[in-house]
Amino acid sequence: MRPVPSPVPKRPDPPLRLTRRGKIVLVTVVTALALGVLWLGTHAAVTASSGPASPARSGLPYVTVQRGDTLWKIADAVSEGDDPAPFVRQIMNLNGLSDSLIQPGTRLYLPSGMPG
Known part of the structure; x- marks a missing residue:
């Protein structure tokens, strides 16, 4: 073995x-x-x-954010003497903003009837 x-x-x-x-x-x-x-x-x-406008926003007036702009300043400018607070909320809702911080160059759409 x-x-x-x-x-x-x-x-x-x-x-x-x-x-x-x-x-x-x-x-x-x-x-x-x-x-x-x-x-x-x-x-x-x-x-x-800053992508392309959705079909729901096409044709709406808009502003391009400049350095130093705030949502409050923009809403105040287009509110024509009315309280800007409701316009701030409308602008935030329309543009899908979760807070009021905005960057220069961003296009913000304004609710119908607001001048651009």
Whole structure:
């Protein structure tokens, strides 16, 4: 009868080791991916807020926000002496704003009957 050879114990694989260059490449790739995701998120938010007019808003008067403008100033200018508070709420609802912060360059649609 032949002797059965005993199995050679298998050594565990050594842990992954990165060279200095490998670490630099890994950090660069991860940073580039993170910046790309941030840029895409910002770009999507800007595009959503200043995208094309929906059919429900086409034909409505609008103003383009200038530096220093606030919703209150815009509503006050178009309220013709009336209380601007209801106009602020109407402008926010019409433009889908969750708060009163507005950015220069943004097109704000005004309710019908308000001058642009």
